[in-house]
Amino acid sequence: SQTIHQWPATLVQPVGSPLSLECTVEGTSNPNLYWYRQAAGRGLQLLFYSVGIGQISSEVPQNLSASRPQDRQFILSSKKLLLSDSGFYLCAWNPGREYNEQFFGPGTRLTVL
Amino acid sequence: GQNIDQPTEMTATEGAIVQINCTYQTSGFNGLFWYQQHAGEAPTFLSYNVLDGLEEKGRFSSFLSRSKGYSYLLLKELQMKDSASYLCAAMDSNYQLIWGAGTKLIIKP
Numbered sequence: 001s002q003t004i005h006q007w008p009a010t011l012v013q014p015v016g017s018p019l020s021l022e023c024t025v026e027g028t029s030n031p032n033l034y035w036y037r038q039a040a041g042r043g044l045q046l047l048f049y050s051v052g053i054g055q056i057s058s059e060v061p062q063n064l065s066a067s068r069p070q071d072r073q074f075i076l077s078s079k080k081l082l083l084s085d086s087g088f089y090l091c092a093w094n095p096g097r098e099y100n101e102q103f104f105g106p107g108t109r110l111t112v113l
Numbered sequence: 114g115q116n117i118d119q120p121t122e123m124t125a126t127e128g129a130i131v132q133i134n135c136t137y138q139t140s141g142f143n144g145l146f147w148y149q150q151h152a153g154e155a156p157t158f159l160s161y162n163v164l165d166g167l168e169e170k171g172r173f174s175s176f177l178s179r180s181k182g183y184s185y186l187l188l189k190e191l192q193m194k195d196s197a198s199y200l201c202a203a204m205d206s207n208y209q210l211i212w213g214a215g216t217k218l219i220i221k222p
Contacts, residue, residue: 043117043200043212044156059209090155101146102210104155 002027006091006105013112019078021108023091031093033074035066038088086112115139117213119201124219125191133186133199133216141206145177145184148200156200196220
């Protein structure tokens, strides 16, 4: 069966510090991968998605970046965090067929102080 | 633009029935998803509709009207564990999900 992992689970970082969140998927190959952010009481905002190694599409221009160095690994990064980067970051995958639902990882709660 | 509307919060009684509505406007349409999200946890998939009509899955049912840009999630025989946020998401012509802000459902004994 397929599983998706995210770490860390929680993170408290000062403004201006760097960020690296990691997501890995097991039990599947060539998945579509997604990074979302959810602010308190808000819907999910798609940040990046990837249909293959090295292929990243950015939905929202901001100080975040994403990389996919391996088929089942998706990394979200920032060089300098802003207060507005606080939120619940969710990684998701689907098998790549357009109509399939997305499966979410456990999420990372990021607080920027 | 693309938009999803759903009520912010609803309250219902244990054992009762509740209907959560969702209206959507998207560039193209490739289906409507409902997810459940407990506080502090990731969303989990509940249902997918792409054709008009009602899909029933146990205590949960989902309805879609493509001509009206409207869907609802129906929860029967409510249990305390159903207290959660329910997210509506429409898939656009690029197969990207457009998410609503979620409806927080509070179940009272």
